[in-house]
Structures are given as C-alpha cells and as structure tokens.
Amino acid sequence: MSLVTYELTQHIATITLNRPEARNAINGALRRDLNAAWDRFRDEEDAWVGILTANGSVFCAGADLNDGDGAVGTFGGTFWEKPTINSFESGMELFKPTIAAVHGPCIGYGLTGVLFCDFVIADTEASFSFPEVLLGMPTIVGAIRLPHRVGWANAMELLLTGKPMSAQRAKEIGLVWKLVEPDALQAEARAWAETLTEAAPLAQRATKEVAWRTADMGWIESVRFGETMRKVVGSTGDVIEGIRAWREKRKPEWRGR
CATH class of the missing domain: 1.10.12 (Lyase 2-enoyl-coa Hydratase; Chain  A, domain 2)
Incomplete structure (x- = not known):
C-alpha cells in the first residue's frame, strides 16, 4: 500500500497522506513517498495546481518518534536529519499554486508542510500545533516560516507553548485562509483548485x-x-x-x- 497517493485530474494533483492507522505520522517510508509525490507534481507538465490532504480522522500526527528515519531532531533515540531544502515541507522551489485541505489535528511535521501551501482551507474540527518544545526539542523550519505568515506574537503563541490552536483561532491570525464545515472540506478545496486552473x-x-x-x-x-x-x-x-x-x-x- 502506498503511504502517499497521487491523483491527477483536470490539471489538479491531489496528494494524500495515507497512513491513517498511525494517524498519518511521518515515518521514513511516508517521507520518501511524500517527497516523490511533490517531485512528480513539480515536474509533471499537466499538473497545474496541487492539493495536500490526508485519509483518516487525523491530518498528520507529526514525525513518528519510533522511526529515526522519520523523526526530525533527537528524542528517544532518533537522529538529527541533515539540513535540506529539497523536500516540499522544508522549502523546495515550487511555484505552482498549492492548497492544503486540513481536517483534525495537524501537528509538527504536518504543519510545517501545510505552511508551505499558498492556501490553507480547514474544517471547523481542525487544530494546529508545534509540540516540539514540550519534548525538549526546538522547532526549526516552522520557526523560520511561521512569523512571516501570521506575525511575531501569533507565531510565538504556537511555537513557544507547544499547545494546540483551534481552527477558529488559526483563521483569526491568518494561518487558515478559509474555514468550512467538515463535510464541505474536500469540495471547497477542489472548487478553489478549479478556479485557479482558469488562469494561465x-x-x-x-x-x-x-x-x-x-x-x-x-x-x-x-x-x-x-x-x-x-x-x-x-x-x-x-x-x-x-x-x-x-x-x-x-x-x-x-x-x-
């Protein structure tokens, strides 16, 4: 079973985290599949707009701390990852429009990836957090990216407490662009992607x-x-x-x- 699915229809590529039994926690295999999916989206001429979403009730539980190849930082025997900018969440050069469709908890590594999307559409049951400081680890890429997105104090609210932020609060500070009911999330993301494909x-x-x-x-x-x-x-x-x-x-x- 692929840990990340890639579906291309009408110039819209939908990239879906597909490890629901593990709350879509990022292990080494999922990380590699996810990077491959973004590489494909970047290089595929017929793919104009990308949607990042997930199967299951949790968008992403963050890095899998039981897998040293999936976790970022050191905790419980995991290893430091070499600095990189060639993966989507860490800042690969990708100038096609991207949308994140977020439901449920979006944690750590998952939120880092969402922050690289141009548009974040979330349902009312979503939440966002960078819990690394509660584990004794710093947040790196999120700390670089988040202040530019939501302002200093709002970014520090997430980064320095490690506590979850509600979808409503995330909309208030500008992290979430559009807030919808859970049953409307995928349709809203798809409709906006279709709007984007109307432009050159x-x-x-x-x-x-x-x-x-x-x-x-x-x-x-x-x-x-x-x-x-x-x-x-x-x-x-x-x-x-x-x-x-x-x-x-x-x-x-x-x-x-």
Missing part, C-alpha cells in the same frame, strides 16, 4: 516566483527581476492564446507552454 499556469508560476524571490530583494533588483520574468513568459504560446481569446471574447485554452 506559466503566468501564475512567474507571478508567484516574483512574489517569493523579491521578498528579500531591494526595489531596483525586484523590478528588474520581475521585468525579466515578464519577458520570459511573454514569449510563450499562452500569451498569444490569452490575447487572441480576449479579442474573440471566449475562454482561453491554456497549454502551459
């Missing part, structure tokens, strides 16, 4: 990359980089199609090239 995929990726890279650039460098990206995308067939469709007053047929 290469233009979306260039726009997201500009937003991402210029966060640490000066103004002149940012504008120069942005104009370079405009020229790169401006040479694609989708631009010709977009203008032609606008003139003909019809819906464009994007090809992603």
Whole structure:
C-alpha cells in the first residue's frame, strides 16, 4: 500500500497522506513517498495546481518518534536529519499554486508542510500545533516560516507553548485562509483548485516566483527581476492564446507552454 497517493485530474494533483492507522505520522517510508509525490507534481507538465490532504480522522500526527528515519531532531533515540531544502515541507522551489485541505489535528511535521501551501482551507474540527518544545526539542523550519505568515506574537503563541490552536483561532491570525464545515472540506478545496486552473499556469508560476524571490530583494533588483520574468513568459504560446481569446471574447485554452 502506498503511504502517499497521487491523483491527477483536470490539471489538479491531489496528494494524500495515507497512513491513517498511525494517524498519518511521518515515518521514513511516508517521507520518501511524500517527497516523490511533490517531485512528480513539480515536474509533471499537466499538473497545474496541487492539493495536500490526508485519509483518516487525523491530518498528520507529526514525525513518528519510533522511526529515526522519520523523526526530525533527537528524542528517544532518533537522529538529527541533515539540513535540506529539497523536500516540499522544508522549502523546495515550487511555484505552482498549492492548497492544503486540513481536517483534525495537524501537528509538527504536518504543519510545517501545510505552511508551505499558498492556501490553507480547514474544517471547523481542525487544530494546529508545534509540540516540539514540550519534548525538549526546538522547532526549526516552522520557526523560520511561521512569523512571516501570521506575525511575531501569533507565531510565538504556537511555537513557544507547544499547545494546540483551534481552527477558529488559526483563521483569526491568518494561518487558515478559509474555514468550512467538515463535510464541505474536500469540495471547497477542489472548487478553489478549479478556479485557479482558469488562469494561465506559466503566468501564475512567474507571478508567484516574483512574489517569493523579491521578498528579500531591494526595489531596483525586484523590478528588474520581475521585468525579466515578464519577458520570459511573454514569449510563450499562452500569451498569444490569452490575447487572441480576449479579442474573440471566449475562454482561453491554456497549454502551459
């Protein structure tokens, strides 16, 4: 049985954690399957939008502390993982739009991955936590990413207490973008993904990359980089199609090239 499933329909890739008997805790095998799924999404030309979700009643129980290949940090005999940026949750370069559809507890490693998604849609029964400090370990990638997402004090509320945050509170601070009833979660995520596929995929990726890279650039460098990206995308067939469709007053047929 695959610990992560990958389904591609109508340009939308759904990546699903599939270890419900272990509350989707991240062991070494699940980590490898998850990284492979994100690599596939990044490289597959027909995949324009990604949805991260999970089977079972728990979105993710965090790292499996009984598996040294799955846990991050040291606790109970587990080992330090080498620093990396080539996995999705630790910051691989991926500029396709991504959505997290979260239900139930979303803990530690799972929350780190969710934070890398552009849109977090959660049901009212979801909760979020970084419990590492309660185990004597620091949170690393979450501590780097979370303050930029929700502000300093809100981030420290999660990072320094280790306590769960309700979906309602997460929506209040901006961690959750949209809050829905449990039976509407998957449909809401899918509907938003379909909305995203209405735009030109290469233009979306260039726009997201500009937003991402210029966060640490000066103004002149940012504008120069942005104009370079405009020229790169401006040479694609989708631009010709977009203008032609606008003139003909019809819906464009994007090809992603």
